[in-house]
Amino acid sequence: MSSPNIEKTITSRQAFIFKxxxxxxxxxxxxxxPEFQISYIIKGKGTRFIGDNVQPFKEGDLVLTPPNLPHLWRSDEPYFEKDNALSTHAMVIYFDQELMSPPLLRREEFYAxxxxxxxxxxxxxxxxxxxxQVxxxxxxxxxxxxxxxxxxxxxxxxxMANSEEYNLLSSPGYRNVFKTDDADKMQLVYDYVMKHFTTKIELSDVSDLLHMTTTSFCRYFKPRANKTFTRFVNEIRIGHARxxxxxxNFNIxxxxxxxxxxxxxxxNRQFKSIVKMSPHEYQKLFLDIKTGMS
Known part of the structure; x- marks a missing residue:
């Protein structure tokens, strides 16, 4: 990644910006x-990384992220192919965390x-x-x-505060421990996995990208991703499966x-470990919801 991992999105004169x-x-x-971010996807699909959480996203995706939580909405590979007709559209709000100051939030009216x-x-x-609604x-x-x-x-x-329709994303124990050079290295890993997850990924090929031994790479990756590299690859694969x-269009x-x-x-084993249900149960749940809406 050529740009630094820490980005400033609003100036000191602004309370928030809309894009x-x-x-x-x-x-x-x-x-x-350092700002809160509200993101709504109008058009586009891919894989969403929020802290140590990896999930697919599509139109209608609404996410609230806090200050300094690493994140990335990565479009599917066809979006990066030359001469494709695909495009994306999103509405994003960045707002200063000072709007949510502790003295204000202690007031009874601001409990929610x-x-x-x-x-x-x-x-x-x-x-x-x-x-x-948002x-x-x-x-x-x-x-x-x-x-x-x-x-x-x-x-x-x-x-958003009064909604009960939400899921929490990153793990309770997740902490942002990254430095600028970590972002460069992790970007290389993310890009490589996203391009090759449909085939066998050799640990040696990934560790070579970072000029590390396989042992050093595993030691480096786990505390930064809050999971093993194998688990990370499986989450990418299961996200695509979902x-x-x-x-x-395909059978299981x-x-x-x-x-x-x-x-x-x-x-089947990895899917149930990550999604907490079998592929068949997941597919049936979606079909039941879709039938109920029609």
Missing amino acids: DLKSPYFNPHWHFH LKKLVENASRGMEFYGDTPE YRLMQNIAPKKGFRRIIRLLEILEV KLLLED SQISYECGFNTLSNF
Whole structure:
């Protein structure tokens, strides 16, 4: 990664900024910054990294990340291919953590907001009706000026604070221990795995990227990713499998091989370990939800 891993998104004169982002693919650089971030995906799909959490994302994805939690929305590989017709679109709000100051959050009226800030320390993904409610409010924030913009931001935070439709993302014990040169190295690893996870990945090939022995690489990777390299690769593969299971174009056996697993039994075991249900149960749950909505 050529840019530093610590990014400053707003100036000292701003309370928050709103961005309507349209590009061929989402920013592929793994980074963190001192502001809260609200991200809503309007168009595009890929893999989302929040702290040590790895999950697929698609249209309608709504996430709140806290200050200094590393994150990355990486578009699928077809978005990076030459002459493709794909594009992405997202709305993002960055707001200063001073808006959520402890003296303010101690007030009775801000109890729900205080809980939101506490939960946001691990990153939060929202589901159900909440993303659509937030999206409608975000659509109308750009024309607002001055204090009216702050009011709209507070309305968005109120929806998120009162929602029970959310999951926490990174692990309770996750800590950001990265330095600038770590971001460069981890970016190399992430990029390599995302390009090769459908085939066999040799630990020696990845460690060579960082000019390390395999033993040194394993020791280096685990505290920074909060998991072993094998677990990390399996999470990438299972994330891709979840997307394929919902597309309903392949059977489970085909999907296991498409995602880089040599045996169906290993795929089933890893899927259940990561998703907490079998591939068949996951697919059936989605189909039941889809049927109930139609």
